[in-house]
Amino acid sequence: MINILIVDDHPLILEGLQNLLEGNNEVKILHTCSNAIEAMAAIKEELPDVALLDINLPDINGIELCKKIKEEFPGVLTVALTTFSERSYINKMIEAGASGYLLKSSTKDEIVNGVKQVYNGGMYLNVPTNSSSIHLDERPPAPMLTPREKEVLNLIAKGFTNPQIAEKLFVSxxxxxxxxxxxxxxxxxxNTAKLIKLAVEMGLVD
Incomplete structure (x- = not known):
């Protein structure tokens, strides 16, 4: 059972996530908080395994909260759960130490899968790469990749471990x-975090 903390200032979102995940035998909601102060106090009270953070919070934003959590509780894994799909937000969350990025439009299976992948040491990104808010001219030049390297890169971005990738691609x-x-x-x-960040910037991740 993976214990999670959810931070969002909208009561309806918190209630919706609780209803969505209720009865799931893989994740358990340990705390729900509406701001960063509540979140830090809750973590001190009982450490969650994974914290799901909205970016738009009333006191400090989710990016700064992510940094604070990683500084004070480095064992707590963090994942953005937000409406923002802009690449700049994705990059900032990864730079702040997040191991995943989910949109609030994600399904129950996507949320649970993302939490599991992050908990097992991977990274998980469930965001569109063709958003109109992405400025193609800001992308750095992409390196030349073989078809197999592209496959491996996409699987890494989805949070799969090396053994899982090997099984999927039928290689060692x-x-x-x-x-x-x-x-x-x-x-x-x-490291992998920087690899995924650059891959997102370059539009190489499906």
């Missing part, structure tokens, strides 16, 4: 490890 874990290292090298980054 060592082969997936090699592809992951090649991707880090081609994007000139040192």
């Amino acid at each position: 874990v060592l082969t997936v490890n090699s592809h992951r290292k090649n991707l880090l090298g081609k994007f000139e980054v040192s």
Whole structure:
């Protein structure tokens, strides 16, 4: 059972999420909070495994809250749950330490799957990559990728682990490890979070 904290200043959203996830045997809502102050107090009271954060909050925004949680409670994993699909918000949340990004239009299965993927050490992005708010001319140049590297990149972005990717693509874990290292090298980054951030900026993630 994965214990989650939900932070949103709209009572109807909180009630809706509680009803949506009620009875699920994989996640449990540990706390619901309407602002950052309540959220930090709740975390101190009992640590959740994953915190779902709205970005538009009344005291400090979800990006700053994400930073505070990662600074004070580094073991708590954070995921944005918001209406904002703009790439700038996605990038800022990942830079703040978030391990996932979900839109409020996500289905129950998408939310649960995102929480599970993040809890198991992956990253999860469930956002459109063709939003009209995305400025194509701001994208940095993309490196040349092989078809297989593109497949691996998309699966990494969806939060799959190396063994899971190997199973899906019918290759060995060592082969997936090699592809992951090649991707880090081609994007000139040192970790998965930076890899996904750049892939989102470049529009390479499905």
